[in-house]
Amino acid sequence: MKRFLIMCAILAPVLFACGGKDDGPSTKGATPPCTPTRGAVAVVFRDSTGETRRLSVDRTEVTNAEFGRFVDETGYVTRAERGLPEDTFSYLPEEARRPGSAVFTPPEKPGPMVLSRWWTFVEGANWRRPEGPHSSISGLDHHPVVHIAYEDAVAYAGWAGRRLPSAVEWEAAAAPGAPPFHPDSDDANIWTGFFPISNTREDGYAQTAPAGCYPPNENGLYDVVGNVWEWTSTPGVGEPTAMILKGGSYVCARNFCARYRTDAEQAQDPTLGASHIGFRTVADIETKG
Ligand SMILES: [Ca+2]
Ligand SMILES: [Ca+2]
Numbered sequence: 500m501k502r503f504l505i506m507c508a509i510l511a512p513v514l515f516a517c518g519g520k521d522d523g524p525s526t527k528g529a530t531p532p533c534t535p536t537r538g539a540v541a542v543v544f545r546d547s548t549g550e551t552r553r554l555s556v557d558r559t560e561v562t563n564a565e566f567g568r569f570v571d572e573t574g575y576v577t578r579a580e581r582g583l584p585e586d587t588f589s590y591l592p593e594e595a596r597r598p599g600s601a602v603f604t605p606p607e608k609p610g611p612m613v614l615s616r617w618w619t620f621v622e623g624a625n626w627r628r629p630e631g632p633h634s635s636i637s638g639l640d641h642h643p644v645v646h647i648a649y650e651d652a653v654a655y656a657g658w659a660g661r662r663l664p665s666a667v668e669w670e671a672a673a674a675p676g677a678p679p680f681h682p683d684s685d686d687a688n689i690w691t692g693f694f695p696i697s698n699t700r701e702d703g704y705a706q707t708a709p710a711g712c713y714p715p716n717e718n719g720l721y722d723v724v725g726n727v728w729e730w731t732s733t734p735g736v737g738e739p740t741a742m743i744l745k746g747g748s749y750v751c752a753r754n755f756c757a758r759y760r761t762d763a764e765q766a767q768d769p770t771l772g773a774s775h776i777g778f779r780t781v782a783d784i785e786t787k788g
Contacts, residue, residue, distance in 0.1 A: 533712035537565075540719045541784055544671040553784035556664070556672045559710035559721045560643035560729060560777045561655060563636045566626060569655050578648035579625035579772055588770075600624040600646040601773035602631060603706075603750065609696055612755070617695045618773075626651075629774060641709040643727045643777040649742050649769030652730045652778040661780040666733035666743045666764060668781060673746060673761040676717030678724045680760050687713050687725035689759040694752030706749055706774070725749055725759050727777035728767075735766025742767055748775035 539555045546552050569575060583596040599622040606616045623632035626646045629639075636642070647655075656662050664672070678686035685701065688708040692699035703712070711721040728744040735741035744765045747758035758765070767776065 533709050536711055536715075536719075536721070539782070542672040542718045542720075544668075546671075547667065551786070553786055554664070554668060554672060555661070555782040555784055556718070556720060557661075557779035557781070558715070558719060560727055560779050561652075562641050562710050563626070563644045564640040566644040566647075566655060567640075569658050573654075573658060575651075575654055575658075577626055577646070577651045577772075578770055579646045580627075583770060595620075597622050598625070601771060602629070603774045605698075606695055612695075626772075639707075641711075642707045643710050643722075645707065645727060645774055645777055646772040647730070647777060648772050649730055649767075651772070653732075655778075656780040659780055661782040663730055663732040663778060664781040666731040666745060669729065669731050669745045670761055672718055672781075673716060673720060673723035677761045678714070678716075678759075680757075685713075687759060688722065688749045689725040689747065690750050690752035690755075692752075694750075694755045704749065708749070722746075723761055725751060727775050728765070730767075730776070730778040731764075738766045740769070742769045744776060750775050 536558055539557050542554050542556050544552060544554070579600040580598055582598040583591065585593075585596060588596055599620055601618050602621040602624045604617060604619045610616055621631040624630065624634075624646060626644050627636060628634045629636060629645055652663055685703070688702055688704050690698060691701035698705045702708075708722075708726055710726065713722060713725075715721045716723055723746050725747050726749055728748045729746050731743045731745055733743040735743055744767050745763065746761055747756075747763045751757060751759040751763075
């Protein structure tokens with residue numbers, strides 16, 4: 500049995516949001532002007548106790564180039580590249596523990612809305628080879644890194660002297676001035692067209708866009724809606740072994756999941772990345788006085 504089938508029960512709500520063929524050049528919007536702005540901004544918000552807090556938040560999702568610098572410096576190997584250890588995951592068949600990740604594979608024609616029609620666990624797929632062993636990230640330096648498991652995101656954040664945001668922190672930073680709940684907007688990279696068959700690319704991209712190509716929210720944060728889902732440090736409600744993702748992705752469609760909004764979230768198996776899962780980091784800013 501393939502690993503993606505084993506993970507289906509956990510991943511279904513997330514993975515449902517993917518698929519479709521690329522219908523060729525955009526008919527509207529074309530490729531958005533893209534002048535990615537990196538770094539972090541200070542965000543001020545009130546937490547659940549009413550206390551004012553300041554948080555340094557990455558402007559964009561972490562990119563392939565940024566993750567590559569981490570790997571070059573540390574020699575880190577991601578979970579998708581390592582696979583799952585037998586001693587911890589003995590309940591999974593051997594083929595489900597092999598190195599690989601969940602890759603979007605668009606269906607050719609209409610059919611049942613079954614996630615296995617547009618998701619495949621591909622051995623050899625990882626952040627360096629996002630479509631499988633014969634693919635690469637050449638030309639994708641500024642696209643968000645994908646096929647990142649939770650532990651990989653935590654490791655990167657630690658290396659950078661930062662951490663992952665909680666779901667509450669993420670939403671507090673993302674919500675002000677974020678693109679509205681409007682699937683016809685060109686303000687975010689979501690799914691345009693009829694999911695999962697047709698992707699019209701009306702927002703410029705059928706898959707990931709370079710991080711930072713769409714208008715920022717009021718805090719100066721890019722892609723808080725769409726592009727890739729983002730890991731948080733918050734466990735899933737009723738699913739303590741899963742972790743919350745926020746913000747939807749380039750495969751969130753009007754006719755299916757519609758999670759292209761900052762309050763959208765989904766619990767995800769922390770050991771398994773996918774073509775549409777990335778992250779950004781935060782750091783606490785000490786408030787003096
Ligand atoms: Ca798109
Ligand atoms: Ca995002």
